[in-house]
Amino acid sequence: MEETIQPIDPIAFSLGPIQVHWYGVIIGAGIALALWLAMREADRRGLDKDLFADLMLWAIPIAILSARIYYVIFQWEYYSQNPSEILSIWNGGIAIHGALIGSVATAYVFAKKKNISFWKLADIAAPSIILGQAIGRWGNFINQEAHGGEVTRAYLENLHLPEFIINQMYINGAYYHPTFLYESIWNILGFVLLILLRRVNLGRGEIFLSYIIWYSVGRYFVEGLRTDSLMLTESLRMAQTISIALIVLAIVLWIYRRVKGYANIRYLETSE
Template sequence: MLAALDPIALRLGPLEIHWYGIIIATGVVLAVILAMREAQRRQVSTDALFDMILWALPFALIGARLYYVIFQWPYYAAHPSEIIAIWHGGMAIYGSLIAAAIVVFVFCRKRHLPVWLVLDIAAPTVLLGQAIGRWGNFMNQEAFGAQTTLSFLQGLHLPDFIIQQMYINGAFRQPTFLYESIWDLLGVIVLLALRHRKHLFKRGEVFLTYVGWYAFGRFFIEGMRTDSLMLFNTLRISQVLSLVFFFGALILWWARRYYQPLLPDYLAKP
């Protein structure tokens, strides 16, 4: 049995640079680059968008960590020094998305930017960041599923380094991080392939498609995980939110089409 991959990429004296942080940062950088390019095409100020990102990123990180800490409070109450140790993992995507969405809404209102259009621009790039970010979980050996067998993992035709990294706590585990990363990447491909089709999306519907796509996949993948955050020790919090976001996106899509028949297309000039 090979040893697990080292989660620390570089050691500089007492300073340790973790793969988790490097991978998350890579996802963020790629997302920002793609969002800037699409903003230019949609004639949205890239300067304003960059300012918004500078506000959204720290709040997204705080939201992701705060969400996780709240639902794991007994542990962090006993280990308060761990609250800020984000390099050990423990970042909840839903907390990040909720916090970032609030910042985007407030910022766009203040700067008189079209909120739905900005969300449309950001949606595929955020999903790409999520697909990449799951590999940070891989390096930390978290976001895994139930016990499985070596033969099952080999039957998925996975590279050996993934199979070996899925040997956790004395057993092979379902690579649910990988399932979600692939689902997210498929969503990116779908959104990028469709959002420039004329008259397909009304403004706001690229974002709503992203919400529905991610929530649908996350509901089922979350059910496979063994490290889920729980509510009342019976409900998986992420599954509850996935249901809320999925049906919320469907209802909002229908309501906007029904009550606002003159909504501009995504490709219309702002």
């Protein structure tokens, strides 16, 4: 007999005809906390703390737009038949790699306009970014998306997960890997690592490059468990391909910047 488990209502609350989804609330909370942490650290590093608030006015909408465009492109077979759903971002369907492309490009242009080192901004922002990602994955949890393959309830219980997570992983008559949780935990560990690396006083740009490597390693393995991957080919997962490319690129940039002396300025120095 099939179990009857009521999933969490994806609607957080309603304001008249407007429904506010938990997905948006969680993403918004992650962005707010990330911004607050970045502003505090910017102040410590000798920058105007409002600099990140100004940056986010551009980076957030561009990141969301680029994340959605990225997702829609690789799901075009579906969206070409359902064009009215292209803008339904509250139902999920944004790709973090798309968001990173948009936000990094925005930050680079912003830094040039403000005559500030992009790498300094990136180093300050790196822990905030990965913490925001850790929080944002819980939006996938509410929407019962971005999960892995089928597992048994006993498997989930052996992970010592709380009942509300186990129940939410019961989707259409089966239990699934909580890959949202695996990635969220990996990102929280990454946040702690990046905070500790600040004390190591790495060369400029190396905290951000550490973030790229750490996140990409975790994403590669978690992506291998997921059932909803965006595919580059029938057998090649886009996120895994991008993750490998980013790891290689980050290592090459790390070595190149060291050789060229671009990383001689240390993180704890206030020089621009």
